[in-house]
Amino acid sequence: MEYYSSEISKLIEAFASLPGIGRKSAQRLAFHVLNMPSERVDELAEILVNARKNIRYCKTCFTLTDTDTCPICANPARDHKTIMVVETVRDLAAYEKTGKYNGVYHVLHGAISPMLGIGPNDIKLKELMVRLQNEDIDEVIIATNSSLEGETTAMYISKLIKPTGIKVSRIASGVPVGGDLEYIDEITLLRALEGRTEI
């Protein structure tokens, strides 16, 4: 592209390489950065580098954190006998936002997917089993996504844990609150029917 100088082109390319950012957005972001005060850009660059450098897995639950043990695992007020198993750190954050879950977590960093060649050894499953052996756990709540991969993973984990005698549960699948039945897919509707509870 002759019409942008090479530094600008590089900046646009850099933004366009991020997920969910197309060429137009990348251009907009690039010009935004070029109009920012120099110090703000330096600061932004520093935040990027520092975050990547200082972030590691919590040695207990494998969420991303900047300390050896994450704030949730380090919190004595939480119920350390209940573990919620999630696929990603964002899923953990989604449950934390509810403010109602008081147990701890285990982040798998993925789900079993034969299609993508992701097996049980490619996610933090061994690490979960080690925790179950070493810690005193009452219940494991499986909160993987309700996708094919999530369900496969949930089934696999439940089969693995059952023999240990620890209670295993799965979050309910059904019609989302405020959801309009007419717009909800058939599989979800059937799930909601199967999972019906007496009132």
Added chain:
Amino acid sequence: MEYYSSEISKLIEAFASLPGIGRKSAQRLAFHVLNMPSERVDELAEILVNARKNIRYCKTCFTLTDTDTCPICANPARDHKTIMVVETVRDLAAYEKTGKYNGVYHVLHGAISPMLGIGPNDIKLKELMVRLQNEDIDEVIIATNSSLEGETTAMYISKLIKPTGIKVSRIASGVPVGGDLEYIDEITLLRALEGRTEI
């Protein structure tokens, strides 16, 4: 947010402060960066800082460039007697992409907007008038946006230049190519009608 460690929160905030990036996208970008190889993050940070540091205005046309004179102004093959006046560097890039315009540009970096308190002195208009005095110019093509601000600016510039005897023109406003009349706003339809040409 207790559920993200402070470094992650800072990274999410940093992304969310960019234009057009909401909280969800900022989270997605943050976790993408945390999963990138460390060297790639360093590189990204460097591109940001360098672009901001090395970019300046072309001393002739005020586009953003990393040299004193931009590649377009420095190109002897271009017609330096025709100046297209645009609001932003992105508008310049849009015309350059057509590959059919061979003149040079002048970037105003904004448009006159009494609503936002942007007057003629807040955009690179004086600089345009200086160019018209010092260079040998045949025509000034005003290619500001066809918005209220763009039209105001075009009118203002045209009144300013007319007395000098230099030809001033305005890009046509009308139905976009491939545009479906039924989905086009009334003002554009009226403009297209007013601007009709004999065939």
